[in-house]
Each structure stands twice: as C-alpha cells, then as structure tokens.
Amino acid sequence: MGAMNSKPGLRERKKQRTRAAISEAAITLFLEHGFTRVSVAQVAEAAEVSRRTLFAYFPTKEDLVVHRFADHETEAARVVRARPAGTTPLTALREHFLRGLRERDPITGLNDRPGILALHRMILDTPSLVARMERFKTGAERALAEALRETAATPELTARLAAAQIVAVQWALANDNAERLAYGEPADERYAGAVQDAEHAFALLENGLHRLAS
CATH class of the missing domain: 1.10.10.60 (Homeodomain-like)
Structure with missing residues (x-):
C-alpha cells in the first residue's frame, strides 16, 4: 500500500x-x-x-513566462491562512512584504540580478504578457478574498474589496521598485526607500481598512 x-x-x-x-x-x-x-x-x-x-x-504562450511567478498567485492567501494567532491579516502581509524586500524576493521588484531585470523588462514591453499578468493579479485577489472570509470571518463584499486594495498596493510597490531598478538604481541603494514606501502603503491600508486591522 x-x-x-x-x-x-x-x-x-x-x-x-x-x-x-x-x-x-x-x-x-x-x-x-x-x-x-x-x-x-x-x-x-x-x-x-x-x-x-x-x-x-x-x-498559452504567455503561460510559459507567468509560470515563473506561479507560486506567488496564492502567496498572500497563504500568508493570511498561516498567520500566528492574534496577528491581523494586514500585519502578517506587511511583515511578509518587508521580509521579501530584505531577502530581495523578485516578486517585490527589489532584485537587480541581470536575468530578473531582463525578465521584468520583457514583461513590461509585451502587451500580451502585461494582460496575462493582470489575470494573474485577479487570481491573487480571488484567493486572498477567500482566505480573509475563511480565517478572519470577513463578510464577502468586505473581503473582495480588501483583497483588491491589498493586492493593488503590493503590485504598485513592486512595480515602482522594478522600474527604478530597470533604470539602473542598485537594489541595495533602493532598499531603504522601498521599505519606507511599503510602511507608508500599509499604514494607508490599515487606516482605510481599520475594521480588518482591529
């Protein structure tokens, strides 16, 4: 057996x-x-x-590229599900993103290895890949909303709206970092600014989503 x-x-x-x-x-x-x-x-x-x-x-041909990010589609949902008792979803997601910056996780945009930079440039320069990444983003929102409903007793509409905001903020932060690095700014020099921007972004989320954070 x-x-x-x-x-x-x-x-x-x-x-x-x-x-x-x-x-x-x-x-x-x-x-x-x-x-x-x-x-x-x-x-x-x-x-x-x-x-x-x-x-x-x-x-699809685009899936060949997006596969590189496949594990990240449900990453925010996994973080919310695995958070320690007494930790809010936003706190867990904020700490996870900051850890990603420290570890130069490519999904945070803060990785200046030549292969990673070239991959980001290729995606940004290819409309069909940009469109495919938008579908990826929608999948991330759906998974996060489900995790919020199931683990934080969040009402369905609140969960969907919160997930849309959280994923959008994480993507905006990552895109800002990736764009700066694409123009030649070293990851180590960008790090402090990336942390400051992330702290600011999550503070905005927490103030706007205080019911989720409380």
Whole structure:
C-alpha cells in the first residue's frame, strides 16, 4: 500500500520538473530572441517535448513566462491562512512584504540580478504578457478574498474589496521598485526607500481598512 500511495507524489514531482524545464527553456529563448520572435514549436524543440505535451502544461504562450511567478498567485492567501494567532491579516502581509524586500524576493521588484531585470523588462514591453499578468493579479485577489472570509470571518463584499486594495498596493510597490531598478538604481541603494514606501502603503491600508486591522 505504501508504494502505491507514493506513486501520485512521484508522478506529481515529475510533472513539476517537466513544467519547470519547459518554462526555463522558453524564458531562455524569449530573453535571447524576443518573446514575439520565438514560436511555440521552437520552445518545444528546445525543451525536447512535443507541441502537444507543451500545450498540456501551458495552454498559452504567455503561460510559459507567468509560470515563473506561479507560486506567488496564492502567496498572500497563504500568508493570511498561516498567520500566528492574534496577528491581523494586514500585519502578517506587511511583515511578509518587508521580509521579501530584505531577502530581495523578485516578486517585490527589489532584485537587480541581470536575468530578473531582463525578465521584468520583457514583461513590461509585451502587451500580451502585461494582460496575462493582470489575470494573474485577479487570481491573487480571488484567493486572498477567500482566505480573509475563511480565517478572519470577513463578510464577502468586505473581503473582495480588501483583497483588491491589498493586492493593488503590493503590485504598485513592486512595480515602482522594478522600474527604478530597470533604470539602473542598485537594489541595495533602493532598499531603504522601498521599505519606507511599503510602511507608508500599509499604514494607508490599515487606516482605510481599520475594521480588518482591529
């Protein structure tokens, strides 16, 4: 029985490795030649899979890029669900974002590694990728609203409105950081300003969403 039970786990890990390998091959080609100039067939060839297999993992070409951020779509929701007893959702999210800045998490925009900068530039310069990231943002809002309803007894409308504001603020902060770094400001020099902006943004949220914070 134990061996049978382990098979789905092994199979899922293999699928995750395949998915990651396809995405990495795609991003390498996109950064080298440009997103619009690389075909799905070329990605499949580079990843050594069939087009059919590629589309089974990634329904659209844009998904090949957004996969790099896949874990982050439900990140805010996970933070809210895992927060310690007595910690408000906003406090948990604020501390998590500040930790991300300290650790130079690319999702905060405060990472100046050349590959990360190039990836951010490519997304910002490609309308279809910008549109796909908007869908990603909507998914993040939906997941966060659900976490607020389930763990903080937040009414449905309040949860949706709060999630929309929180996700929008986090994205605005990350985009500001990424834009500054794209223009050559080093992450270490930007750090203090990024923290100050984040503190200010979460203070605004807390004042506006005092019922959620109290």
